[in-house]
Amino acid sequence: MTTIALTIAGSDPSGGAGIQADLKTFAAHGVYGASVITALTAQNTTGVFGIHGVPPDFIRAQAEAVLSDLHVDCIKVGMLGDRATIEVVAEILEAHASIPVVLDPVMVTASGDLLLASDAVDTLLQRLLPLARLITPNVHEAGLLLGEPPADSLGAMERQALALRDLGAHAVLLKGGRRGDVSTSTDVLCTADAAEWLEAPRVAIERPHGTGCTLSSAIAAQLALGRALRDAVLEGKRYVTAALERASRVSIGHGSRPLIH
Ligand code: PLP
Numbered sequence: 001m002t003t004i005a006l007t008i009a010g011s012d013p014s015g016g017a018g019i020q021a022d023l024k025t026f027a028a029h030g031v032y033g034a035s036v037i038t039a040l041t042a043q044n045t046t047g048v049f050g051i052h053g054v055p056p057d058f059i060r061a062q063a064e065a066v067l068s069d070l071h072v073d074c075i076k077v078g079m080l081g082d083r084a085t086i087e088v089v090a091e092i093l094e095a096h097a098s099i100p101v102v103l104d105p106v107m108v109t110a111s112g113d114l115l116l117a118s119d120a121v122d123t124l125l126q127r128l129l130p131l132a133r134l135i136t137p138n139v140h141e142a143g144l145l146l147g148e149p150p151a152d153s154l155g156a157m158e159r160q161a162l163a164l165r166d167l168g169a170h171a172v173l174l175k176g177g178r179r180g181d182v183s184t185s186t187d188v189l190c191t192a193d194a195a196e197w198l199e200a201p202r203v204a205i206e207r208p209h210g211t212g213c214t215l216s217s218a219i220a221a222q223l224a225l226g227r228a229l230r231d232a233v234l235e236g237k238r239y240v241t242a243a244l245e246r247a248s249r250v251s252i253g254h255g256s257r258p259l260i261h
Contacts, residue, residue, distance in 0.1 A: 004070050005224040007217060008036040008063070008089055009078030010051075010106075010115065014044040016258030017109070017210035022076060022217040024261040025239070029221035034070055036062040038089070039081045041115075045209060045253030048113035053081050056088040063092045074224035075099050076217050077128070079106040083120045090127035100223050103132035104216035107141050110209060110256055121145060130168040134229060136216045137164070138175045151176075154186065154197070161190040173198075173233055175215070189233055196230075200237045203244035209256035215240045 007022035015021070019035045026033030038059055042050040054062075066072070075093065080086050093101055105124060107116040116124070125145060129135065142160045143150035145167075151157040154176070161174040176186040184199045218239040222232035246260035 001071070002032050003030070003221075003224045004032045004034060004072050005074045005076065005217070005220050006034045006036065006066060006070075006072045007076045007078065007220075008038060008059075008092070009076070009104075009213070010039040010041055010081065011037050012041055012043055012210070014253065014258070016045060016252075016256070017043075017213045018079060021210040021213040021259065021261075022078065025214050025217035026221050028239070028261045029218065029225065031073075031221040031224050034066045034072065036066060038085050039079060041079075043109075043113075044255065045258060046255035047111045048109060048115075051081065051115070053085065056084045059085060059088050060092065067092070067096055072096070072099055074220045075101045076220035077101060077103045077132070078213055078216065079115045080120070080124070081115065082117045083123045086120055086123045086127055090131060093128070093131045097131075100133040101131055102216050102220040102223065103128055103135045104212055105135060105137050105141050105145060106212065107144055110207060125167055129164070132169060133223070134171045134173060134219065134233070135164065135169045136173045136175065136212065136219070138177055138212060142174050154188070157186075157188050158190075158195055161188045162195065165190045165192075171229060173219075175212070187237070189230065191229065198233065198237060200241050203241060203248055205244055205248040205257055207256040208244055208247060209258045211240055211244070211259060214243055214259050214261075 012018035023033040139150040218236035243259040
């Protein structure tokens with residue numbers, strides 16, 4: 001049977017992040033991709049120039065059209081924008097509770113543009129965190145979720161990942177990203193019974209674009225294919241490293257560097 005993954009996220013018309021990155025990632029894994037769009041953005045590699053949210057009823061209509069027809073094996077959730085969107089997405093996920101969910105708590109772009117209203121953080125924590133099989137915040141998002149400064153050490157990362165798990169997430173992959181001048185990028189994976197450090201070589205590329213979307217989609221594709229969580233995360237990290245390496249060899253646009261799938 002064909003493996004299917006669904007992304008519920010925002011659109012990046014320049015193809016580097018959001019729905020477009022998710023669908024490219026699914027395809028690269030041999031997984032059939034479906035998409036429910038929560039918001040249109042007008043953006044390119046230099047920044048976000050506008051956001052046009054999709055009305056909650058029409059988000060629901062898209063999801064019902066997909067989920068009443070396709071057998072979806074995993075759902076990735078990305079940009080949500082505001083409280084009303086979070087509420088409707090939570091209702092959709094609750095109605096399909098047997099499908100594993102990877103939640104990328106998208107809040108702000110690498111270029112500094114806000115993708116989640118600041119008054120929506122509590123709703124995200126209360127409504128979506130408990131529904132996710134895995135959440136994948138970076139250090140900035142983890143800090144914003146906890147109302148704390150971003151972790152500035154590996155010890156602080158582990159403490160914040162455990163704090164997010166204790167708030168109701170089944171598992172947390174807290175992404176350390178590109179810290180200082182170290183040659184590796186270190187993440188911490190906290191599950192119900194363990195915390196583990198995961199390292200990947202740091203690819204020499206300035207301002208990559210779409211890494212968070214791509215990692216969460218790659219993990220969702222792997223879960224859809226039936227991999228266990230830890231293996232899905234390790235494979236997802238390998239996929240992002242390879243996509244970053246490809247991105248470092250090409251030039252697209254005038255700003256940040258979209259990953260190449
Ligand atoms: N645009 C959309 C629609 C996104 O969902 C995201 C991130 O998840 C971004 C932009 C940000 O991408 P980046 O911070 O990698 O540039």
